[in-house]
Every structure is written in C-alpha cells, then in structure tokens.
Amino acid sequence: xKTIIQLNKLSKKDYKYAGGKATSLAILLKNNxxxxxxxxxxxxxxxxxxxxxxxxxxxxxxxxxxxxxxMRWEELWDTSLRIKNMIIKGKVPPGLKKQVKEIIITKQSxxxxxxxxxxxxxxxxxxxxxxHESYINVIGIHNLLEKIKLVWASLxxxxxxxxxxxxxxxxxxxxxxxxxxxxxxxxxxxxxFSVNPLNYKQAVVxxxxxxxxxxxxxxxxxxxxxxxxxxxxxxxxxxxxxTQKMVTAxxxxxxxxxxxxxDITPLKDSDVHRVYQICKRSENLxxxxxxxxxxxxxxxxxxxxxxxxxxxxxxxxxxxxxxxxLKRTFTNLENLKKKIESELIPHxxxxxxxxxxxxxxxxxxxxxxxxxxxxxxxxxxWEETYWKEFIPFAHGMRLFGSIYNERIKPEDPYEFMxxxxxxxxxxxxxxxxxxxxxxxxxxxxxxxxxxxxxxxKLNTEIDTFIEEFPEISIGIFSNEEMRTYIKKLAKQLKNxxxxxxxxxxxxxxxxxxxxxxxxxxxxxxxxxxxxxSYQLRDNDNIxxxxxxxxxxxxxxxxxxxxxxxxxxxxxxxNPIDISSLLKNPKHQIKxxxxxxxxxxxxxxxxxxxxxxxxxxxxxxxxARVIQEKKDLFNVKxxxxxxxxxxxxxxxxxxxxxxxxxxxxxxxxxxxxxxxREYDIPCITGIADATKxxxxxxxxxxDGDNGIVGIRPKIEK
Numbered sequence: 214x215k216t217i218i219q220l221n222k223l224s225k226k227d228y229k230y231a232g233g234k235a236t237s238l239a240i241l242l243k244n245n246x247x248x249x250x251x252x253x254x255x256x257x258x259x260x261x262x263x264x265x266x267x268x269x270x271x272x273x274x275x276x277x278x279x280x281x282x283x284m285r286w287e288e289l290w291d292t293s294l295r296i297k298n299m300i301i302k303g304k305v306p307p308g309l310k311k312q313v314k315e316i317i318i319t320k321q322s323x324x325x326x327x328x329x330x331x332x333x334x335x336x337x338x339x340x341x342x343x344x345h346e347s348y349i350n351v352i353g354i355h356n357l358l359e360k361i362k363l364v365w366a367s368l369x370x371x372x373x374x375x376x377x378x379x380x381x382x383x384x385x386x387x388x389x390x391x392x393x394x395x396x397x398x399x400x401x402x403x404x405x406f407s408v409n410p411l412n413y414k415q416a417v418v419x420x421x422x423x424x425x426x427x428x429x430x431x432x433x434x435x436x437x438x439x440x441x442x443x444x445x446x447x448x449x450x451x452x453x454x455x456t457q458k459m460v461t462a463x464x465x466x467x468x469x470x471x472x473x474x475x476d477i478t479p480l481k482d483s484d485v486h487r488v489y490q491i492c493k494r495s496e497n498l499x500x501x502x503x504x505x506x507x508x509x510x511x512x513x514x515x516x517x518x519x520x521x522x523x524x525x526x527x528x529x530x531x532x533x534x535x536x537x538x539l540k541r542t543f544t545n546l547e548n549l550k551k552k553i554e555s556e557l558i559p560h561x562x563x564x565x566x567x568x569x570x571x572x573x574x575x576x577x578x579x580x581x582x583x584x585x586x587x588x589x590x591x592x593x594x595w596e597e598t599y600w601k602e603f604i605p606f607a608h609g610m611r612l613f614g615s616i617y618n619e620r621i622k623p624e625d626p627y628e629f630m631x632x633x634x635x636x637x638x639x640x641x642x643x644x645x646x647x648x649x650x651x652x653x654x655x656x657x658x659x660x661x662x663x664x665x666x667x668x669x670k671l672n673t674e675i676d677t678f679i680e681e682f683p684e685i686s687i688g689i690f691s692n693e694e695m696r697t698y699i700k701k702l703a704k705q706l707k708n709x710x711x712x713x714x715x716x717x718x719x720x721x722x723x724x725x726x727x728x729x730x731x732x733x734x735x736x737x738x739x740x741x742x743x744x745x746s747y748q749l750r751d752n753d754n755i756x757x758x759x760x761x762x763x764x765x766x767x768x769x770x771x772x773x774x775x776x777x778x779x780x781x782x783x784x785x786x787n788p789i790d791i792s793s794l795l796k797n798p799k800h801q802i803k804x805x806x807x808x809x810x811x812x813x814x815x816x817x818x819x820x821x822x823x824x825x826x827x828x829x830x831x832x833x834x835x836a837r838v839i840q841e842k843k844d845l846f847n848v849k850x851x852x853x854x855x856x857x858x859x860x861x862x863x864x865x866x867x868x869x870x871x872x873x874x875x876x877x878x879x880x881x882x883x884x885x886x887x888x889r890e891y892d893i894p895c896i897t898g899i900a901d902a903t904k905x906x907x908x909x910x911x912x913x914x915d916g917d918n919g920i921v922g923i924r925p926k927i928e929k
Contacts, residue, residue, distance in 0.1 A: 216258035217312050220251050220394070230255040232330030232390035234518055237499070244498055246491065247515045251394030252316060253330060258309050259365055259389050266303035272296050272369070273385050278825075279878075279898065281378045287879030288898050290371040290611060291825060294880075297366040298618050298626035305358050313361075314354050324350045324396040324461070327360040328518075331368060331389045344373040345389075349396050349426065350461045357393070363619060364391050397515050398461050399508030401479035403428060403435060405492040406522060408442070408502035415448065416440040418488050420479035423458030424466055425506060425517065432468060432544045433457055436478055438485045445489065447482060455479075463731050468544065480509070487514055495519045543735075546609045546742050553606055553749065561595060561756050568763035569683070573770045581771055582795035588764040589788040595760055603753045606746055610881060613743025620727040627880055631717050632724065632740070633747035634890055639755040641890060643682050644868055650674050651703040675699050683762040698846045705850040705869045751864075751883055758862045764788065771795055822899055825878050826919035827885035830894035832872040835926075836910040838903050853912040855902055859884035867891055872914040874921060876902045896921055 214230045223231055223239035231239070235253040242248040263269045275292050284292075317323065329345035346367035348360040367373065368389040377384060403420035419435040421428045428435050437451040457468045480488070491514055492505040499521070506517040568588060576584060610633060617629035653671045679695050721740065728736040771791040775798070786794075837852040839845060842863065848854065850869040858877040864887045867873070871893070875884045878898025888895035894916025899905075906912065909926035 214255060214257040216255055216261065216309055217316070218253050218255060220248070220253065220392075223253060227255075229332060230257060230390065232256070232332055232392075233520070234328065234330035235390055235392045236330075237519055238392065238394075238516075240498065241495065241516055241519060244494075246495070247513055249326070249394040249397050249515055249517070251325075251392060254309070254313075254361060254391040254393065256332065256388040256390050258391075261306050261309065262300075262303060262362075262365065265306045266299075268299050268303060269386075271299060276384050281375075283900055284898075285878055286371060286375065287881060288825065289374060291878070291880045293369050293371040293374060294614065294618070294626050296369040297615070298622075300366040300369070301362055301619055302622045303362065305362070310354075310358060313357060317354060317357065320395075321354075322352065324352050324398075325357060326392075326394050326396045326517075327351055327357065327364055328392045328394075329364050329367060329389060330392045331387075344370060344376055346370075348465070349424065350398075350465055351396070361391050361393075365389050397508050397510045397517075399424065399510045399515070402508040403479070403488070403506075405488050405505045405507060406502070407489075407492045407496040407505070408522060409439065410522060412439075414442055416442050416489055416492070418480070418485050418492075420485075420488075421458065422455060422471065422479050423460050425508060426459050426466055429506075432542060433459075436480070438480075440485070440489050445486065447485060452478070463729060484509065484514070491516065492519075543612065543739065543742075546606065546612060546746075547738060549602065549606050550609065550742055550745050553602060554745065557598065557602060558749075558753070558756065561760065564591065564595075565756065565760040565763055568760070569766075573767060578774060578795045581767060581774070582792040585764070585767045585771060585788050585792040585795075588767055589792075592761055592764050595757060599753065599757060603749060607750055607881070609742040609746025610744075610750065611746075613739055613746070616739055617724060617743075621724060628720070629743070630880070630889060632720055633744050634717070639752045641887075643755075644865055646678055646682070647699070647703055647865060648868075650678060650699065651705075654700065654703055672696075683759055701846070702865065705848075747886070750881065751886055754860055754883065755862065758860075820923055822902075822905060822921045822923070824874070824896040824899035824902075824919045824921065825880070826895075826916050827875075827880050827882075827897045828873075828888035828893060828895035828916050830872070830892060830916045831914065832894050832916075833911070833913045834871040836874075836906050836908055836912045837870075838906055838908045840903065853914055855906045855908075855912075856884070857903055858882070859887070867893065872896075872912070872916065874899060874902050874906065874912070874914065876900060 218227065218231065220235065220239050220242055223235060225236060225240065227239075228236045231253045238248055263272070275296050278292070279288070281289070317325075326347070326349045328347040331345065344367075346364050348363065351357055351360050368387055374384065377387070401420050401422055402425035403418065404425075405419070406417040409415035409417045416439075418438045418440065419428065420438075421433050421435045433455060434453045436453050436455070438447050439449040439451075440446070441448050456470060458471050459466050460469055488507055491507070492503055495503045495505055495516070499519070502522045503519045504522045505519040508515050508517060568591070571584070573581060573584070613633070614627075614629040617623075617632070618626055621628070623629075650671065653667065653674060657667050657671060675696050678699060724740065725733060725736050768786075768788055768791050771794075772786070775791070775794055778798075832853065834851045834853045835849075836855050837844075837848050839848075839854065839856040845863055845866050848866045848870065851871050853872045853874060854866065854870045855874045856863075857875070859873070859875060860883055864883065867887050868891055873884050873888050873893060873895040875882070875895070875897045876899055877884075879885065880897075882897060885895050885897055894914050896914060896916060896919050899921065906921075906923060907926060911924040911926070913922035913924075915921070
C-alpha cells in the first residue's frame with residue numbers, strides 16, 4: 214500500500230489504510246462538497262516509521278507491563294508519556310520525508326492543517342473526537358513532519374488508550390493515518406448537528422468568530438440556532454456575547470479580544486440555512502445523522518470534517534467525557550490557576566484558621582453539636598471543590614510535561630519534573646521545621662548541666678509546630694502524645710537527607726529558547742502553570758488536612774464529654790452520631806466494628822517483584838510496612854517504607870527513610886513527588902505490596918529499573 218494518497222484519489226476501499234476521517238472527506242469531495250485540498254499519510258507510513266525506529270516491540274512492552282484493570286489513570290498517563298516520547302524522538306524515514314517534500318515543494322509558504330484519521334475513528338458506533346491531537350497553520354517541511362509525529366503520538370494519549378480499552382479494541386497493533394489539508398483561515402466557523410441529540414425534530418448550528426478551535430476546546434460559548442428539520446426554518450436562537458476569537462499565529466493559533474456589537478453575529482440567517490443544507494446533504498449521503506465541522510472563508514462554506522452523531526447511541530456508562538476531561542486546554546488551566554491561587558486557597562486557609570481559633574471548651578453541648586454539624590458541612594463543601602477544581606488543575610504539570618517533551622525531546626521522559634521541583638511545598642517547609650527541632654535536641658544533648666532555657670525553647674518550638682501543622686496528628690493523638698512522638702521523629706532526622714536543591718536554571722532556559730521570541734510569554738505561562746500545579750498537588754491536601762483537623766477537634770471534644778457524662782462506649786462514630794448524642798444521649802446509633810487488619814495474610818513468597826520506577830537511586834534496608842497511619846511513628850531511620858498510598862500528611866517520615874515502595878502507581882503521586890525532592894529511590898504500582906512484604910524483611914530497592922529484591926526476615 215502507498216504511504217501517501219491524494220484525497221481526490223482516495224476511495225472507500227482504502228478505509229483500512231486511510232482511516233475514517235480521510236475516507237469521509239474523500240467521499241464528500243467526490244460528491245462536490247467544498248473540501249480543502251490535501252493528502253493522507255496512510256497507516257503503512259506509520260508502520261514504516263515504527264519499524265525504522267524499532268518501536269513496535271518497545272511500545273507493546275509498555276502496554277503489557279500491567280493490566281489496564283489494575284492501573285490507576287495516573288499510571289496510564291505515565292505509560293502514555295513514555296510511549297509518546299519514543300515516537301516524538303523517532304526519525305521520519307527518508308522515503309516518507311522525500312514524498313512529503315515533493316508534494317509541498319511548490320507550496321513552501323502554504324499553511325496546513327494536520328489531523329488524525331485512525332482506523333476506529335468516526336465510526337457510527339464510536340467517536341474519538343477530541344482524543345487525538347490536531348494542528349493548524351503549520352508552515353514548512355520541518356514543522357509538518359514534527360506535527361505528523363505528534364499526531365501519531367496522540368494515538369497513545371491516556372484518554373485514547375482508556376477509550377480503546379473500554380471499546381474492547383486491541384492495543385498491541387494500533388495504527389494511525391494522518392490527514393494533511395490546506396488550512397482555511399475562516400472569518401467564522403462552527404459545528405452543525407443534522408439532528409439535535411436532545412430533540413430529534415431539530416437540527417443545531419453553532420458558530421463563533423474566527424477559527425473553530427476555540428469552540429471545539431470549549432474556550433468560547435457559541436451562537437446557536439435551532440432549526441426545524443421538517444421545514445428548514447429557524448425555530449429559536451441562543452445569542453452569546455462573544456468577546457474573543459481564535460486567529461492564526463505563528464505556527465498555530467491564539468485567542469484575541471474583540472469588540473462586539475449586539476447586532477453582529479458570526480453568521481447571517483441565510484448562511485445558517487446554507488450550513489444546515491450542506492449538513493443535511495452529508496446526512497443523506499452517509500445515510501446517518503452527521504456532526505459536521507465547517508468554516509466560512511471568502512463567502513464559501515468549507516466542510517472540515519463530517520462524522521456520525523454518536524450521542525444518539527450513547528451508553529449510560531460511556532466514559533468518553535471523562536477521557537476528554539483529561540485533556541485540559543491552556544486557557545482553561547490558566548483561568549483555573551488564577552481562581553485557585555487568588556480565591557480558593559486563601560479562602561481555604563482563612564476558613565481553617567478561623568475554625569481553629571474557636572475555644573471549644575466554652576461551648577454548651579448543644580453549641581458543640583451545632584459546631585460539629587457546621588464543620589462537617591464546611592468539610593463536605595471543600596471536598597466537592599477539591600474534586601471539581603483542585604484535581605483538574607493537576608493536569609497543569611501533565612500539560613507542561615507533554616509540551617516540554619515535544620519541544621526538547623529528552624532521553625528521560627520525566628526530565629521535566631526537575632524543573633518543577635522547588636522549596637515551596639508545604640511538606641518540605643514542615644520537614645525543615647522538624648529538622649530545626651532536631652538541631653535543638655542535639656544541642657541540648659551535648660550540654661551539661663541541662664540548660665533549662667534551651668529546654669523551654671524546645672518545648673515552645675514543638676508546641677508551635679503542632680499548632681502550625683496539626684494534620685500530622687491524624688486525629689488520634691493528644692498534644693502530649695504528639696510532643697513525645699515529635700521528639701522521637703526529630704531525633705531520627707539527625708544527619709538525614711536534605712531536599713535536593715539542584716540548579717535547573719539552565720534547563721528552564723533551554724525550554725524557553727525552544728520557542729521563537731513571539732511565543733516566549735506563552736512558554737513562561739506554561740512553565741508557571743506546571744510549577745503551580747506541581748506545588749498544589751501536595752499543598753492542597755495539606756490545607757484540606759488542616760480543615761479536617763478542625764472537624765476532628767470538635768469530634769474529640771464531643772467524645773470526651775460523652776464518655777465523662779454518660780459512660781457511653783464509643784467506637785468509630787461519625788460526626789452526625791456524635792452531634793446527635795450530644796443533643797440526645799438516648800440517640801440510637803449503629804456501632805461500626807473496626808476491621809481487623811491482618812498483616813500479610815496469605816503472604817506470597819517471592820524474592821523479586823517489579824513495579825514502576827518513580828524516583829531514581831538504589832538502597833537497601835529493613836522493610837517497615839504501614840497498615841495504619843499510627844504505624845508511621847514507628848518508622849526507624851534507614852528503613853524502606855512499604856505502604857498502600859502516601860498522602861501529604863504522612864511525608865514527615867520521608868527524610869529518614871532509605872526508600873519507598875507504594876501500591877498506588879504513578880510518577881506524579883505524593884510519595885513519588887516527595888521522594889524526588891529528597892533524592893530517595895521510589896517504586897510505585899506494586900499491587901499487594903503490603904501483603905508480599907512484611908515488616909523486618911530485608912529489601913533491596915532499584916529505583917532506576919523498578920525492581921524490588923526481598924529477603925524474608927528470620928522468624929525467631
């Protein structure tokens with residue numbers, strides 16, 4: 214099969230090599246629709262590219278490391294990143310490069326649109342819309358070849374992999390064609406649904422000023438017209454005050470502000486009818502309702518793509534919207550960054566401080582009950598905000614990582630993490646304070662006779678630490694118990710590892726220099742979003758921990774009163790039960806039996822296990838398996854921490870651990886982040902880690918290759 218076919222020479226029988234999008238465009242072209250001229254890079258070319266760079270076996274190895282059912286989406290993102298980096302670094306075969314050059318030799322200054330056309334794409338049963346990359350206003354042979362590789366790489370995006378897995382498609386031999394067309398910089402653009410998915414008697418036309426990308430990415434709210442399918446008349450319209458439009462920029466597009474008069478719309482009514490009639494023709498041609506993307510240039514309507522409307526057959530458990538949400542646009546993330554930094558985080562910190570300052574001992578039982586309920590509602594409100602706002606912003610560091618790898622093509626696909634590391638993590642600040650306490654203890658131990666002033670200073674420092682970092686008490690220890698534990702922890706910090714303060718300014722400059730001068734501001738903003746996202750990934754959990762601590766304080770006060778007054782046996786009560794008992798001691802509650810944690814039941818006897826390398830380095834030591842949070846206070850210096858999942862409230866033990874093994878997988882989880890800050894080897898994604906390994910086993914951890922060696926402890 215040819216590696217390149219002109220769209221006007223493409224036929225329906227070429228579908229398996231040209232993909233759904235290209236084949237549909239070729240059919241439209243042959244039926245006299247206005248289609249921008251172009252050609253398709255077939256799946257044969259992709260196969261040749263993989264063979265030329267010896268990538269197929271490497272990709273399949275990555276996809277078979279762990280079953281998709283066992284993977285968290287963060288682990289899948291890591292897999293995706295590694296595969297995409299292989300493709301981005303790959304060399305385009307000389308034969309393909311020569312053919313593309315010959316086609317565009319007379320059009321060196323012509324801008325092109327480069328889009329995916331996968332074999333499973335745009336079928337009537339599934340839609341990959343938005344899951345693969347596309348690029349517009351691409352000029353020159355070098356840029357064109359680079360964008361072709363990026364489209365190929367997007368075949369292995371995390372969202373696309375999850376969607377294919379859900380559809381039951383084979384992942385081992387996936388393939389991708391690429392459509393390349395002359396780019397049409399339209400005055401207005403939009404989408405037309407020949408059938409409204411919410412009302413089958415209607416059609417819908419949507420339009421924005423300028424290019425279509427802002428509408429597809431959700432950056433601009435479009436004008437919308439509802440059309441009677443029977444008569445073709447406009448039934449209703451939804452106006453929108455559009456203040457921005459997408460226009461061409463150097464090798465791409467950008468949003469600019471516009472002044473809009475209320476009586477000016479992206480389309481005249483007559484043009485709305487034209488768009489609808491073209492979409493209706495496409496529906497009649499393919500014999501299924503169509504979702505058509507269009508643009509208007511020089512008073513002509515051009516069809517950019519036309520595909521079946523899959524919403525009509527959408528399943529209740531369809532996860533594609535979630536997979537699409539994994540791909541956050543720069544504009545969305547920039548707006549989210551402003552909201553989180555200037556509004557949400559300051560408000561969260563302020564609310565926690567205000568609650569913490571209230572003296573609970575002066576409250577009556579009823580007032581305390583009301584306070585518990587109030588704090589429970591506040592925590593619930595912030596939990597919702599956490600999932601709606603904070604979690605999506607975690608995609609900021611992923612976006613930066615993807616762009617960094619596209620521009621720099623590093624040998625290590627995780628090199629971008631070095632640029633994000635810094636001293637602004639709350640966990641690092643907390644551990645530095647703990648180190649200060651350690652130094653005070655060391656000074657006191659060296660002095661004879663005992664210096665009472667130093668001891669007073671130490672006690673004050675510990676009390677201040679407990680007050681400023683209440684989250685590490687994990688709601689189960691009194692202040693007196695915490696003082697003892699903090700002294701114990703601080704002593705172990707002597708000569709422990711310090712955060713790595715490697716100078717990465719040269720890497721940051723290399724990243725900036727990879728952009729033309731006109732795009733430097735964008736590069737700086739992307740880096741700022743990545744770093745802010747990295748810091749928030751840890752910090753938001755600590756701030757949430759402090760808020761939850763305020764709720765735990767009221768619950769502890771309530772339990773203490775109930776025990777003293779009514780001798781009630783209290784086991785694992787929730788806030789509502791405590792509140793109800795304070796108001797009415799006869800309140801009936803269901804006692805929740807605490808689950809007995811059987812450590813390493815049915816222990817699997819293995820000498821070596823493999824996981825995902827998350828922080829480089831090699832270490833050996835005795836294992837400390839964490840089954841409950843309070844086990845953290847038993848960790849000894851030089852031990853290998855084995856845990857289900859680390860959250861930021863636990864990271865105070867990391868500086869004196871020799872290494873970390875975590876069941877939960879991913880390069881961007883909390884344990885991996887803090888391990889890299891301290892240059893401690895870390896391996897993640899080992900299912901049953903806390904069952905396979907027992908406290909006291911001798912462990913060898915290879916953070917470069919993700920290998921854990923185990924020598925079981927000798928039972929006495």
